[in-house]
Amino acid sequence: MPRLNYHHLHYFWHVAKIGNLTKAAQMLHVSQSALSAQIKQLEESLENQLFVRQNRKLVLTDVGSIAFSYAESIFNQGEELEALLRKGIQNEYQEVKIGMLSTMSRNFVEEFVSPLMNNPMVKLVIAARGQTNLLTQLSNHEFDVVLTNIEVRGTYKQLWQCQLLSQQAISIIGAPGRQLSSKFSNDYREMDWVLPLSGSPIRAAFDGWCAQYQFQPNIVGEADDMAMLRLLARDSNALAVMPAVVVKDEIAAGKLTAYMTLPNIYEHFYAVTVKKHLPNQWVTELITNYINTASLAS
Numbered sequence: 001m002p003r004l005n006y007h008h009l010h011y012f013w014h015v016a017k018i019g020n021l022t023k024a025a026q027m028l029h030v031s032q033s034a035l036s037a038q039i040k041q042l043e044e045s046l047e048n049q050l051f052v053r054q055n056r057k058l059v060l061t062d063v064g065s066i067a068f069s070y071a072e073s074i075f076n077q078g079e080e081l082e083a084l085l086r087k088g089i090q091n092e093y094q095e096v097k098i099g100m101l102s103t104m105s106r107n108f109v110e111e112f113v114s115p116l117m118n119n120p121m122v123k124l125v126i127a128a129r130g131q132t133n134l135l136t137q138l139s140n141h142e143f144d145v146v147l148t149n150i151e152v153r154g155t156y157k158q159l160w161q162c163q164l165l166s167q168q169a170i171s172i173i174g175a176p177g178r179q180l181s182s183k184f185s186n187d188y189r190e191m192d193w194v195l196p197l198s199g200s201p202i203r204a205a206f207d208g209w210c211a212q213y214q215f216q217p218n219i220v221g222e223a224d225d226m227a228m229l230r231l232l233a234r235d236s237n238a239l240a241v242m243p244a245v246v247v248k249d250e251i252a253a254g255k256l257t258a259y260m261t262l263p264n265i266y267e268h269f270y271a272v273t274v275k276k277h278l279p280n281q282w283v284t285e286l287i288t289n290y291i292n293t294a295s296l297a298s
Contacts (some may be wrong), residue, residue, distance in 0.1 A: 006074075008042040011035055012050060015070040019058055076274065078142055093251045095123045096282045099139065099143040101260055102128040105246045108269055109147055112165070112290055135160075138272065144280040145287070148271040149201075161273045165290050166242035167266040170202055171258040173233050173251075180259040184213055188260075192238040194221035194229060205265040206241050243267050 015024040015035070040288040043050050050064035060068060074284075096116060100109050109126065116122045129137065134146045151163040172188075180187050193215070198201040210217060220238050223229050226246050233240035234250055239259070250256040271287050275280070 005042065005045065007068075008038045008045075008073055009071050010075065011038050012042050013068065013075055015039060015051075015058065016064065016068045016071070021058060039159050045122065073275065076139070076141075082296055084120055094121065094280075094282065095125055096145075096280060096286075097125045097143045098127075099134045099137060099146040100126060100128050101131060101134065101146075101148040103225045104147065104149050104269070105243065107245050107248055108168070108243075111245070112147060112271075112286065115286060115289060116282060135272070138274055141274075144273070145283045147152045148270050148272060149267055151268065151270055152272050160277065163271050163273075163287060163291070164289070165269045165271050168245050170205070170241060170262045170265040170267060171244045172239050172260040172262065173227065173242060173247055173256050173258055174239040175237060176254060176257040178257070178259065184215075184260070188239070189215060191218070192220045192236075192240045193217040194223070194232040194236060194240045196229065196241065197222050197224040201225065202265070206262065208263055209265065 009025075011030075014028060015021060018024045018027070018099050021030055021036060021039075025035045028035065030184060035190065039050070046063070046065040046067065050060055050067055051058045052061055053059070098109075111125060113126070116124055127143075131150055132149060134143070134148065135152065138146050147165075152160045172180075174191075180191075197205065198207075221232050221236070223232060226242060229240055229242050230246050230250075233242070233247060234236065241262070244251060244258045247256050251258060259298065271290075272285075273283065
């Protein structure tokens with residue numbers, strides 16, 4: 001077999017990611033016919049078909065999926081090397097770039113990054129994004145780690161490394177001084193409620209819990225952002241459903257009370273990274289330390 005042509009492999013990699021020959025040709029600034037010819041040459045050199053057409057789309061064959069996983073590793077490492085050399089191998093300090101899901105608890109993120117907050121050797125950069133943008137920027141090496149409460153599963157298109165950091169029990173939170181039991185009672189039926197939006201994992205679990213008791217809550221507010229739920233819990237007379245960590249400062253100050261922990265309902269927090277030849281040592285330590293601390297606490 002002739003030596004592998006990495007130029008052809010690079011073109012194949014882009015076509016496989018996009019799944020459309022025309023769009024890939026436009027992005028690569030080559031003609032569609034030239035791109036098709038180079039993919040054909042790669043298939044001939046590998047002696048295997050890499051794509052099949054299904055409903056006008058290019059779909060990877062089994063061999064194509066294997067080839068893509070290798071190409072993904074090869075070119076991601078190349079981009080990693082380029083980014084490393086652009087920044088310089090030796091700096092007075094090292095940047096740690098963290099992406100966080102825009103709707104998740106800021107208190108959790110603060111707990112996670114706290115070991116680096118006063119480290120003179122580290123410049124901490126934190127940016128909030130939606131889940132799709134987070135993963136795109138992570139794959140482009142714009143983030144070292146992504147924090148999210150939505151599990152990310154790997155496919156042949158991206159070798160995600162998704163680690164469960166912790167799971168937080170979900171509580172019923174409200175203003176102090178109410179005569180509410182730590183177990184569900186009729187007193188809860190008389191209360192107003194602010195809840196996560198329909199479709200969120202917490203809301204789905206809460207709705208299931210309500211169905212168990214044939215309870216229809218009087219919902220006066222909904223939000224998909226934990227910071228907004230925190231404000232609604234603090235500034236309204238309604239009960240809120242969220243992890244207690246979101247309002248830990250208010251609970252400690254006596255401004256809010258956790259009245260009840262919902263049984264077997266949790267919010268999960270994940271750290272997502274991609275495989276790197278030279279992983280960021282600070283991120284590795286952050287993840288390891290947090291998991292160990294959470295294990296000891298439980």
